[in-house]
Amino acid sequence: MSEMRERLAQLYAELGQALLKPPEDQEAAIEYYRLFFNPQGSPCPLWQSVYEKDEGEPPRLFGEAHHRALAWYRRYGFEPSSKNEPADHLGLLLLFYAKLLADGEPAEVLEQFENEHLRWAEAFVSKLKTEARHPYFQQLAARLDENL
């Protein structure tokens, strides 16, 4: 693996992880839950199918994007460990993308995955930029914006 690929893989894995796990700092963790898992309604849902209107179906969890993401993972012999959560969580998608990079998948494959599963993230990032109040997530939004 080239050094550049490795650095990119590390970068996307790190961004993915930042979306999958709350930061250790208590205030930043509260912000994580407010943004993504707010029991009063989350301003920035993390799942692709919430942003995409499927044919005849309004945005929802476990929509077509979930099924397509699952198919990608399975093609490579994997499944998300959590069976009860959608497979199109941006953090999972970024981790998987990092894996593709690290495993030396050709550029066409990477591009196809980007088109199918990362393009939408623009909408997520734009919400995050507007909604984030804590510097940790303001920076994360900026990094995602820069790299997606």
Add this chain to the structure above:
Amino acid sequence: MALTRRNWLKTAGAGLAAAPAALGAFEEYFQAASGAPAGMSRIVTACGICSPSCGIQAWVQDGRLRFLEGLPGDASGGGHLCGKGTAGAMMLYDPDRLKYPMKRTNPRKGLHEDPGWVRISWQEALDEIAFRMKQTVDSYGTEALLFVTLPLPDMWGRFMKAMGVVNRIDHRDECFQTDTIIQKYTTGGKSWCNDFENSKYILLFGWDILAKAKLAYATGIAKARENGGKVVHFSPNYTATSRFANEWITIKPGTDLAVALAMIHVIVGENLYNKEFVDQYTNFGKYESEIRAHFAQYTPEWAETISGVKAADIRRIAREFAATRPAIAPAHKKSLCANYMNSTQLVHAISILNILAGTIDRPGGRYFPRMHGIPGVDAIYPPPAYPPKKGRRVDGRDKLPLVNEVDQGIFSTLADGMLNKYPGMIKFSFWHAYTILGFPSPLRMVEALKTVDFTVVMDTLPTDTVTLADIVLPSAMYLEGNDAVARDYIAKYPQTVARQAVSAPIFEAKSIAWVALELGKRLCPDYFKTPDGSWINLSTLLDEKVKRAGLGENFADFKAKGLVEKQQPFTPRTTFVSVPGAEGKCQIYVPQFPAKGADPLPKWIPKRDAPNDHYPYYYMTFIPAIHRRNTTENNSILHEIMPTNHAIINPAMAKKHGISEGQTVLLRSRAGQMELPAHLSETVPADVVMVAHGFGHTSAALSLAGGKGARDGDLIPDASIEEFTAAGNYGGASCIMDAVCSIEPL
């Protein structure tokens, strides 16, 4: 985007310190694929949006629900689903579903405070709740616990009984509590079964039965019309049911009681009742002189002065109702049983009309369901003796013996109890599947909840109550659980549908039965053990219920069948009321009532709030066909059809006040005020303002419904228990629509 190409160029200068361990995270979140995706499969289950629980065929692919349709052969839905039932799939995957147990970090509470939520484990949540409950009971007694929930399922009911909970309260005072009380004493019990299709005369007071979109009823009414039956509808406004009826008669809001009393006057006075049934199966003979003397005062001419319905029409309809057999005057829920201060009396009067028609448990009438006997947990694992309930009822229910007897409660008086009667008494509250939007004057309930030290909310979706919680628990929804659901709306013979999970609960959602078990283990373990000393297992319990009900060897066997029925001939009942002194008869005159603070025969009392100089208009609310109370406004499909509510007024009222279509108006009542756009419609009388219930969820709480429309309850006064007793509201009818208002353009 050309992400990769862009980054090949950019990365060198990105300046990001890549965490060497980051790639290792892949192993944490992914595992080896366990097999090929499953194809499309059909799963039988049951709807949970409203009570008939129509049978469903769910089409599931790769563990995820794709769509829902009706279950052929199912009695409730007749093989169909209504719009709400079909759209239930969107509730399962609503992006706003509550996902994990969460805990508040900001101690300040209010609708506009940020609670500062953090995720906690179920273990942590249950330990904390158990600790708080124990601490509360040890320091203040069981009366300091408030449970706002139905006593269902049976495991949850067992938990509350084992804890000696005094203050469990549910919404049925806004629904059918009055009918539960009245039917217990007049016909032998509340039933949902109305044999509309075989009825020749259907007399509807207020109930907009077709717009409620309950297929079990709508289909029956449609068949009745096809079979030549007549439908008469008394309603202030012109509704879907009015349009369908043979006759729609407009009536002043809250005066149906006067018309019903006058109809009894005519039927009894002219001896038009079903003599055979009345002589054999009712206590008419025993109390004939009391009954005749009592109803003599309620002439149609008197009723006309109150209701605006012409005396000649009342007389004619009473005679038609008595002469056309079989006839039925159904009572259902809110619209007839709970709207006004006089709803208990109305329900009693309507029950008498059915008894006089002689159609109790007869073809074309109200009948009792024939159901599989599915035993509850207490029959399968008999519990140790439950502790006595000790302490004061915060809603003042103990002042109404008949409400006490049926163990329900009064939403309308809860805030008054918490704020004025017993301030500070409630230290801990647990809310399951109820929101403050369901209360009259919801903001009073918010103030009341702020006085509680610790509040737990368990629900499927964010509600305004979540905002005030200390711990939030994600609840599984009906498509995620297993159960045996007996048909009880169309039930001439037993039929039961297997409700089975279409998939495991999403994220960390759990059932309330599981929560009961887990809290039980921590707080009252003796009640949650089987005879051999092991913990009750919920799957084993369901297997045992299914087996004892004769539905199958176990749940797996039952669900493979999907639907089990036992066809048998319909044998009409010959004994009815089982309370002492009733001698198994239907009771027109209820001799047990005076000792319980109630009138043995229904007497006229007016609705609570009458139009006056300050508030000249009747305020009416309704539950639109599109939505299920306040629970479906965030459903993306239903939201698209009806996203918000309006003040619906007659063009004549609009003209008088200079209001145009869509213009924002200010409505005021003695309880509060609200702003919303006007909608002009000839269907509403010129002295009525109508507003749909279910809207006005606090902004941001729900991604679709949040901030849309106005809370209808803001104009409805809550009450003190003394107001109820003084008015003779012995059934605790919640007055959920008993309000008057003013209107002005903004």
